[in-house]
Amino acid sequence: MRGQIILSHGADTGPDATKVSLLAEHAETLGWRAIRPDYRREDALGLAAAVPGRLEKLCATIDACAEPPVLAGSSLGAFVSALASCRRKVAGLFLLATPTAIPGYAQPLDLATDVPSLFIHGWRDAICPLEALLGFAGNRRLPLLILDDDHRLGASLPTLAAQLQLFLDTRA
Template sequence: MPGHVILSHGSDSGPDATKVSALAKVAESMGWTSERPDYRADDALGHAGCITPRVARLHDRIAASSTQPVLVGSSMGSFVSGLASLEVPVAGLFLLATPAVIPGSDYAFDVRLDVPTLLVHGWQDDVCPLDDIYEFAMRRSLPLLVLDDDHRLSAHVDAIARQFGLFLEQLAART
């Protein structure tokens, strides 16, 4: 049964960014509802400074959802989606170009292990090194899809959208 998806954009982006817009379209075409919070005011606080307000904003959106939502994030959106999953129940995590750490922050990326999760990353990501998220995924036995792309993953938006559709189908089949 379809549910709700909350899509969180990256730091140098906005709610109408290419990837989150494409994934929202996939979710909606499958009968899921979606929303894209605007974190740009939080991002003005810098990478380390925006984490706490972003997580708080995401908690508010999760609390307003009538069902446990699927969290989707890109880069900083991915980082805060993982952190939010540690504190409130969510149905799934679909995370793109995830940083394992944010310089200057006391936070380290993590996710609840009982939440279905898929990590997607680019081989040539020079913003969030692949080695860091590969090590994270390996330690937790999480699926990691690595694409021949950079941090923006812009050459693979269609492939990521198809993978997201499969992810939502699997979640819907579980309920």
């Protein structure tokens, strides 16, 4: 096993969502152990109310890993993965369609400064405006790949898999 990757799904989906499943399966073919927490119970509380429970569950999952894992997430899963990197040691952050704030949740997006990170976002993301993430990533000089896609990044699945492979190859 090359390492562990924890993949966090977005709101209104589950651990078997298309992106999370594709990325988990791809990581496993590369020799990584993929873990997909199920946040549907937390998500039933509403977007802002889900964040603390998701964060607690993700931190517990990280604590159960033998070594610091890579965190990957989409939308709310990306937001919580980034916050978790401020609380636990992680090997990297692979973040998709990342919001810089969750309406009703006081803390904005934040991440550990010493963690290798990659943001991937769609030019046509109407749910998480690109401009906010451009500002966040630009202020921190973090890599950001912008694709001709929307929030779901459904037209970019092969690109996401290829980028994950490149990202993981530098973590093993």
